[in-house]
Amino acid sequence: MKRVLRIAIKEFKDYFVSPIAYIVISIFLLVTGWFFFSTFFIFNQASMRGFFSLLPTIFSLVIPAVTMKLFSEEFNVGSYETLATLPVTSGEIVLVKYFAASAFIAVMLVPTVSYPLFISSMGHLDPGPVAGGYLGALLLGGAYASVGLFASSLTGNQIIAFIVGLITCFSLTVIDKMLVFFPGQFLSVIGYLGADYHFRNIARGIIDSRDILYFASLIFISLYGAWLAVDEK
Amino acid sequence: MIQVENLTKYYGDFLAVDRISFEISRGQIVGLLGPNGAGKTSTLRILTGYLSASSGAVTIGGFSIEDDPIKVKRMMGYLPESAPLYHGMLVYDYLLFVAGMRGISKDKALSRIRLLAKMCGLREIMSRSIGELSKGLKQRVGLAHAMMGDPEILVLDEPTSGLDPNQIIEIREIIKQIGKEKTVILSTHILSEAEATCDRVVIINKGKVVADDSADALKQSAGDQCYIHVSLLNSDYESAEGLLGSVPGVLSVERLPEKEGVSLRLLCDTDPDQRGPIYQKIKATDWTLVKFQRETKSLESIFRELTKEHLT
Numbered sequence: 001m002k003r004v005l006r007i008a009i010k011e012f013k014d015y016f017v018s019p020i021a022y023i024v025i026s027i028f029l030l031v032t033g034w035f036f037f038s039t040f041f042i043f044n045q046a047s048m049r050g051f052f053s054l055l056p057t058i059f060s061l062v063i064p065a066v067t068m069k070l071f072s073e074e075f076n077v078g079s080y081e082t083l084a085t086l087p088v089t090s091g092e093i094v095l096v097k098y099f100a101a102s103a104f105i106a107v108m109l110v111p112t113v114s115y116p117l118f119i120s121s122m123g124h125l126d127p128g129p130v131a132g133g134y135l136g137a138l139l140l141g142g143a144y145a146s147v148g149l150f151a152s153s154l155t156g157n158q159i160i161a162f163i164v165g166l167i168t169c170f171s172l173t174v175i176d177k178m179l180v181f182f183p184g185q186f187l188s189v190i191g192y193l194g195a196d197y198h199f200r201n202i203a204r205g206i207i208d209s210r211d212i213l214y215f216a217s218l219i220f221i222s223l224y225g226a227w228l229a230v231d232e233k
Numbered sequence: 234m235i236q237v238e239n240l241t242k243y244y245g246d247f248l249a250v251d252r253i254s255f256e257i258s259r260g261q262i263v264g265l266l267g268p269n270g271a272g273k274t275s276t277l278r279i280l281t282g283y284l285s286a287s288s289g290a291v292t293i294g295g296f297s298i299e300d301d302p303i304k305v306k307r308m309m310g311y312l313p314e315s316a317p318l319y320h321g322m323l324v325y326d327y328l329l330f331v332a333g334m335r336g337i338s339k340d341k342a343l344s345r346i347r348l349l350a351k352m353c354g355l356r357e358i359m360s361r362s363i364g365e366l367s368k369g370l371k372q373r374v375g376l377a378h379a380m381m382g383d384p385e386i387l388v389l390d391e392p393t394s395g396l397d398p399n400q401i402i403e404i405r406e407i408i409k410q411i412g413k414e415k416t417v418i419l420s421t422h423i424l425s426e427a428e429a430t431c432d433r434v435v436i437i438n439k440g441k442v443v444a445d446d447s448a449d450a451l452k453q454s455a456g457d458q459c460y461i462h463v464s465l466l467n468s469d470y471e472s473a474e475g476l477l478g479s480v481p482g483v484l485s486v487e488r489l490p491e492k493e494g495v496s497l498r499l500l501c502d503t504d505p506d507q508r509g510p511i512y513q514k515i516k517a518t519d520w521t522l523v524k525f526q527r528e529t530k531s532l533e534s535i536f537r538e539l540t541k542e543h544l545t
Contacts, residue, residue, distance in 0.1 A: 006333040017321055078317030082378065085281045085313070086334045087306040 004092050007083075011070075011100035020069070025108050028062050032112065046123030048116055052133040052203040056173040056196045059137075059144050064165030066104055067148030068158045070097045071230065075156035090231045094223055098149055105141035109134070128205035136202035139215040140195060144169045146222035153226040172196070172218075234259045234386065234416045235280070240289035242275050242440075249275045251440035252289070257433075259385075262412035264431035265420040268540050272440040273420040274314055277390050280418070281311045294385065307336075310384035314391055316375030320364030324355060324374055327363060328381065335382035349377040352407060354400065368395035376404065380411070387411060389419040393426060405430045424532045434532075438540040451535055458484070459503050460534070461511065464524035466494040473497060476514055482507040494523065 015021040036051040043050065074080035083093065116130045144165075151165035152158075176194030179187055191197060195218070198211040235257040242250040250272045257263050265273050278284040280291060282302045291298040293305045319327060328349070332342035350356050353373040358366060363374060372395050379387060392408070393401045408417055408430050421427055427434050428448045436444040444451060465473055470488060473495045478486045482502040489496040501507040508527060515522050528534075 003334050003336065006330060010330055014319075014321060077320060078313065078315070079319050080317075081278070081283050081313040082311075082317055082375075084283050085306060085309070085311045086331070087303050087336075088334070089303065 003086075003088060004096055007088065007093065007096045008100050008103075011097055012103055015066075015100075015104050020065075021104065024062055024065055025111075028058065028108055029111055031058055036115070046119050046125045048119065048125070048130050048133055049203075051112070051115060052129075052137070053200075055137055056140060056199055057170075059141055060166065060169035060173045062108075063101075063105065063141060063144040064148045064151065064162050064169060066108075067101050067145055067165060068152055068162040070101060070149055071152040071226070072156055072158045072161040076158070091227050094149070094153070094227045094230060098146060098219075098223055098226075101145040101149060102138075102142045105145055106138060109137055109141070126205075129203060132205035132207060133203040135207070136199045136211075139202065139212070140199045143195060143215045143218045143222075144172075146219040146226075147172070150222040150226040150229070153229040169195075234261075234294060235418070236290075236292040237276075237280070238290045238292075240276065240279060240291060241287045242272070242279060242284065243287045249440055250279070250286075253437065253440070253442055254289075255435055255442060255445060257416060257418065259416055260412065260414060261433055262408065262417040262419070262431045263433045263435060264427035265418060265435050265437065266422065266424065266427055266536060267420075267437040268422070271437050271540070273437060274390055275440075276437070277311075277388055277418065277420055278313075281309060281388055282306055283311075283313075307382070308385040309388060310379035310382055310386070311388045312372075312375045312379040312390060312392055315368070315394070316371045316378075318363050318371060318374060318378065320362070322363055323360055324363060324366075325359045327374065328377060331378050331381045337382070345381065345383075346377075349380055352380070353377045354403070369397060369400060372396055373400070376407075385415055387415060387417045389417065391421055392419055393421070393423065401426075424536055428532050436536060436539055443539045444535070448532055452530065452532060457503055459501055459530060460528045461499045461501050461508065462489070462496070462524060462526040462528065463499065463511070463515070463522070464491065464494060464496045465515070466521040466523055468495045468518070468520040470495055470497075473520070476518070477511060480507060480510050480514060482510065494521075496524070 032051060032054055035054050039050055071080070074083065084090065116125055119125050147168050148161075148165035151168065152161040154164065155161050172193070172195040174196070176191050176197040179191055182190050192214070198214045201208055201211045237256070238254050240250055240253045241248070253272070253276060265276065267273050275284065279286045280293070280298070282298050282305055285299070294308050296304045298305050322330070325346070328346045329342060332345060337345055350359060353376050355373055355377060358370055363371065366374065372392070376389075376392060379389065389408070393404055396404060405426065408419065411417060412432070419431070432447060434444070434446065434448050434451060435442060446454070463477065474486050474488075474497065477483060477497065477499060482505070483499050484502065485500045487498040487500070489498050499511070508525070512525070
């Protein structure tokens with residue numbers, strides 16, 4: 001267990017020794033801050049809704065960039081061989097890298113907590129949807145991180161890992177808005193697949209086990225896929 | 234310590250390792266030799282649990298690599314080919330990380346790192362990033378990585394590649410020292426290295442074991458044959474080959490490239506010595522003998538023979 005924790009700490013630290021972490025966090029804060037506050041005063045409502053409705057799209061761009069290096073870089077440099085021959089199992093490696101990426105995403109969200117603090121000083125902010133929104137953001141970030149990790153486990157090329165992750169996450173974000181293109185009998189199934197749909201439910205402040213289950217199963221399936229891909233080597 | 238039985242590895246249709254079997258007992262230094270693509274690295278990767286075999290069994294210290302990979306990995310230190318390490322990390326941080334992974338407590342880790350730094354000559358580069366090190370320096374960090382856990386078995390894939398001559402000698406000394414108590418398997422294509430450091434040499438070619446013995450025994454087994462180099466002027470290949478090939482103890486004649494005149498390599502029996510009869514034959518002609526040299530078979534020539542036959 002101690003050993004597993006060591007890799008997790010190392011993976012997490014790795015983000016911050018390279019400029020990637022700072023670039024990704026800056027872009028994330030700039031984009032969300034700009035899009036949120038550029039319309040915030042027009043609506044004239046003390047609400048975080050604008051921010052949370054942006055998140056799925058921005059996450060599907062930013063998170064694959066966070067996760068692309070996790071396995072691809074190791075495969076490319078060959079350091080996966082040194083890691084895999086240390087006394088750890090491939091399942092532990094997958095989990096550890098996943099938790100490091102999720103922790104990074106949580107850290108990325110921390111500065112945005114200043115938004116609700118700032119808004120609540122100007123008007124009455126309902127705490128329910130804000131808490132729900134952050135819980136949803138963590139679940140959504142965790143789910144997209146698992147998808148990105150899976151993409152990274154498939155290839156030794158970071159660009160391919162990024163694009164595969166981006167396409168998958170973006171599809172999950174927009175699929176429930178594309179329902180008109182699908183035949184009627186599949187509508188409910190495809191609607192259920194949309195990550196944005198479940199995220200919106202939670203961000204409204206309604207915590208339903210179906211939504212939690214959706215994210216949990218997406219994470220499980222992606223991590224299992226990554227484990228299969230890595231163990232194959 | 235290590236038992237390998239009928240180990241086979243396919244990459245798709247390509248057969249990389251073909252029913253290899255050998256056994257290594259504790260305290261042996263074994264050199265795995267073979268031309269490029271012979272299956273050395275694949276074999277080592279299976280032994281260390283990085284790749285899984287298509288069929289066959291590997292048992293290390295009584296544990297199967299398939300069933301107890303963690304127990305096996307704990308006993309083993311591995312330096313992969315060209316030492317792939319984390320480029321973003323500092324050497325010291327990396328060694329500390331490996332020490333943690335090997336379950337060494339923090340205060341013990343420091344003295345262990347200090348010892349390995351001295352052994353592998355890492356003192357000046359402790360605070361440098363691994364990515365900016367030269368190949369040889371990376372190789373040394375890789376060696377320290379492999380030896381960190383004081384492993385029972387040390388597996389080194391081309392440990393001296395990229396090192397300077399002084400360092401090569403130092404590393405060989407380290408390997409020999411470790412080999413007194415521990416088991417070492419190293420792969421190399423430098424034959425003199427295998428001869429200098431290994432108790433035993435396993436030559437593999439096209440995924441098969443073609444020789445398995447000590448370097449001395451291998452040379453001895455080839456000792457009843459030798460090569461004689463003959464260079465002649467005023468002669469031509471056809472008549473020289475015909476004449477010298479007719480000596481009873483000459484087993485085969487091979488042409489060697491030469492700018493001027495004729496140059497031949499004769500494979501001869503050593504008992505009785507064939508130099509007399511060959512010289513008598515040449516003396517009877519009007520050819521000018523400019524070179525006449527006997528060469529006992531070296532590990533190089535044994536290696537060449539064993540691996541060349543299989544190429545054709």
